[in-house]
Amino acid sequence: xxxxxxxxxxxxxTYIMGEVTVEALKATSLEIMxxxxxxxxxxxGSGKSTLLNIMGGMDLPxxxxxxxxxxxxxxASEAQLxxxxxxxxxFVFQFFNLITDLTARxxxxxAADLVEHPLSAVEVLTxxxxxxxxxxxxxxxxxxxxxxxSIARAVVKNPRLLLCDEPTGSLDFLTGRLxxxxxxxxxxxxxxxxxIVTHNAPIAAMANRVVxxxxxxxxxxxxxxxxxxxxxxxx
Numbered sequence: 001x002x003x004x005x006x007x008x009x010x011x012x013x014t015y016i017m018g019e020v021t022v023e024a025l026k027a028t029s030l031e032i033m034x035x036x037x038x039x040x041x042x043x044x045g046s047g048k049s050t051l052l053n054i055m056g057g058m059d060l061p062x063x064x065x066x067x068x069x070x071x072x073x074x075x076a077s078e079a080q081l082x083x084x085x086x087x088x089x090x091f092v093f094q095f096f097n098l099i100t101d102l103t104a105r106x107x108x109x110x111a112a113d114l115v116e117h118p119l120s121a122v123e124v125l126t127x128x129x130x131x132x133x134x135x136x137x138x139x140x141x142x143x144x145x146x147x148x149x150s151i152a153r154a155v156v157k158n159p160r161l162l163l164c165d166e167p168t169g170s171l172d173f174l175t176g177r178l179x180x181x182x183x184x185x186x187x188x189x190x191x192x193x194x195x196i197v198t199h200n201a202p203i204a205a206m207a208n209r210v211v212x213x214x215x216x217x218x219x220x221x222x223x224x225x226x227x228x229x230x231x232x233x234x235x
Contacts, residue, residue, distance in 0.1 A: 005160065005193050006032040006055060011064035011074075013050050024050040026216040027064070032161075032195065037187040037227070039204045040197045042213035048197045049165055051213070055195065056089050056163050057081040069160070086114050090154030090162045090192075092183075094169035096146040098138040104149045105134045111153045124152045128182055144175035148182065155186060162186065164196045168203070173235065180206060180230040202235040 013025035025047045032038060042048045053059040054066060057073055066073040073084060098107050105121055112118035125134050128148040138146055154162055164183060168176030184206055187194040196203065204210040205228040212220040
């Protein structure tokens with residue numbers, strides 16, 4: 001984890017809403033290291049989802065620079081951002097966003113078809129514990145199962161960066177902890193850089209580093225020499 005994968009330099013994001021100017025993200029500098037599990041922690045309105053959207057190339061900063069593997073995303077064209085989102089980033093959201101009339105396998109294969117060197121959809125679904133549900137539709141799955149499929153959909157592209165926005169937010173405690181175990185395994189076994197955005201403070205215990213945000217600013221970046229196993233986290 002001594003190689004920088006992403007670097008944000010004095011990044012801001014301002015929205016104009018009628019006559020009101022909203023500073024969603026104030027001058028923020030942050031480095032994401034290759035292979036780490038990073039938790040961005042903060043309450044609603046702290047700017048953490050705005051930061052994640054900028055990291056994922058879904059939004060551009062108002063000012064500042066965002067570098068991914070040396071590429072300046074803050075100056076990228078829409079076509080370049082599309083390639084970045086397609087090839088380098090996997091997204092996991094609070095709500096699963098699966099296509100309802102496609103099976104688990106078809107949802108994952110749809111993502112695999114976007115990239116040149118995908119992983120096997122069946123192997124990834126098996127890895128996330130969905131081997132016996134591959135041909136089931138979302139309506140036939142529990143929330144935790146749907147989230148496993150959404151993680152498989154993100155991972156099958158073989159991305160270097162996995163961005164997770166409140167991945168346990170719509171799940172009960174036990175199911176949420178299973179999802180955290182899965183994300184930790186993807187980080188540890190597959191070497192993927194995993195960033196988890198959450199308001200749930202206990203989740204920070206599983207991270208290599210924790211970024212704490214408040215009112216649009218990073219207020220602390222703390223290392224964690226002994227990350228806790230996800231199965232021991234309680235909230």
